[in-house]
Amino acid sequence: MEIFKAENITKRYATHLALDNVSISVRENSIFGLLGPNGAGKTTLIRMITQITAPDSGNLFFHGQKLVPADTEKIGYLPEERGLYKKMEVGEQALYLAQLKGLSRKDAGTKLKYWFEKFEIQNWWKKKVEELSKGMAQKVQFIVTILHEPELLILDEPFSGFDPINANIVKEEILNLKSKGTTIIFSTHNMASVEELCDDIALINQSQKILDGAVSDIRSAYKNNIWEVSYLSQNGSMLQLPAGFDLLATEEDDGKKVARIKIGNHNSNELLSTLIPHVNIVSFKEEIPAMNDIFIQKVNEMNASKKLVNA
């Protein structure tokens, strides 16, 4: 069951097309990665989910119903450009923002107390935001974002500005929220964290969606049938491979040799059986493409074809 769905969204600004017929579907209780180069249209799409802007055409659904203003109370949003009132006290400000999300002042107070204790920042309550460091303010903002226990949480580059320790605390908290049933839309350029956290992704480039699906499916779909073999060879000679196997590269690594072999129409067992008579195999594994590579490959492909069309 999807918690959020966007259908054929198009948005045009005065000078350019920000989103071109984009559809995405976010499964309930999943972490959904919204990926794409800068200026691709991610922020525009996020601003539609948070109802800051509206699409020119297309429909947005929340729990199967058309998205309505009251839904903002069930959605939490951490924008990439963080911001708080600099001259306002941390506690008062958190209470205010929580109340704007529909919490009563009393509820907000109780919940804030819990989070301030959990993050060990109780003594910041009376401080003004301008007295906090950037990382401290980020922490406050993260708490404010999740305080009203949104069903759908949108995090735009949530780890930027955090040191590794705090980034890890935030990551733990994201996983914790997921285990409690929260759905998270996660926008980032950090592909390692996409592989680590996301269940599904959508890749947007030049206003269009060019790829979506489960991370595991995408990665296996982009497998090139390349295997990585590390072996010990006595005579140091090159591997001799029969036709149909393609030796891409060989590297020396700590006395071992590591070869990348593309096996066209064959399967892995056939590769093994050709190798076993000649070398001592240490390890043998299939190369699964990194999200980073897929990202670069897809975006470059599209940009190249656009250039062709334009030329």
Added chain:
Amino acid sequence: MHKIALIIKREYLTRVKKKSFIIMTILGPLLMGALFVVPIWMATQEDEKTDVLVVDESLLFKNSFTDKDNLKFHIVENMSIKEAEKQLDEEFYSAVLYIPQNIINSNGAEIIFKKQPGFNTMMFIEDAIEKELESMKLAEAGIDKKTLAAAKTDVKLRKSKYESGVKESKNTELSMMVGMLGGVLIYFFIFLYGAQVMRGVIEEKSSRIVEVIMSSVKPFQLMMGKIIGIAMVGLTQFLLWIILTTTIVSAAKGLLGVEKNSLPAPVPMEQTLNGQKSPMQSNLQANQVDGDDMGEIWKSVDKINFPLLIGVFIFYFIGGYLLYGALFAAVGAAVDNEADTQQFMLPITIPLVLSFVMAQFVMNNPEGPMAFWLSIIPFTSPIIMMVRLPFGIPYPYTDLWISMALLVIGFIATTWFAAKIYRTGILMYGKKVTYKELWKWIRYH
């Protein structure tokens, strides 16, 4: 609605709690109080001991100068002016008055000083010489002083307004003051608090909190919440000012033992009205007629329809602010920082300053076509109608109703217009916005 209330509350409380608000609230009435008290205090303190050495070569002024309070005259007849000037070095005399022999023809005397004596002292001396010369000339022409005094006439024109069978007396001077005061208050309120709206919007935009808030409320709610919240700050401040000023002024009056009649304010008014040259003379006259005049003023104070005036004042005070407040908010949203506001401030400032400048022409002809149009057009009506109102609006107040209705429509229109700019501008960064761009935002649905 609940969210607008939250926004209003935040805007109000954060501002009212600020140190600058508290300081301004206390300092405002002190300044206002000083405006009333200092001139009175100065007037009572002015005369320091002044000894004037009079070198009278004409020998005509032996008995003309009467000593007054701290002002003493020492008349010498056989001292040369050079010698007299040297006396100044001995610090006993603070001035030397030199009356040349031919004064009766030249009408000129000279006062020599190290430190200039006060204005009143100078006037007193001039007056004394003038009187002496006048009476000499009168005697020469054979006119009796009493005859002249009897011939002197002072005509007072009483103004009455005729309206559907009822005659109503008017005091124009008072109307002018009341209207101008209302207009000035509205003018300052719009500028002071409109600018605060603009700064508040810029603050939200530059601190980037606006995107967080936009994910909870509509831009229009945020804009209106801010405008209303700041209006309430302004009203609070004005109210506190009025209370504190009244307290300080009345306390100061009591302390200085100044009575209402001796306030210096009516004196210059009398002068201009009667068109008389010498302040001393008119001062004397003013003192005589003051009782009468004050009675007259109080009578016409009763005639001014205060409930109507105050009601209308509050309407234009708030209406004018709301009309402009939305525009100030739009300017704030269109720019990234305060330095860029200049180009967009001009169209807002012009009608305000214009109405302020035009106010005096309107006072000259409160029922002319300019007064009519400026008091109807929503951008100028808040100030101009306040100036016009005390002169009376013809029954059944058609002009007033049209003007008020147009102000409400104008407010809705500017808010609608501003909301469009606000909505787009508030999330737009790093772009130098032009009028053309703004126009695009307005047409953008």
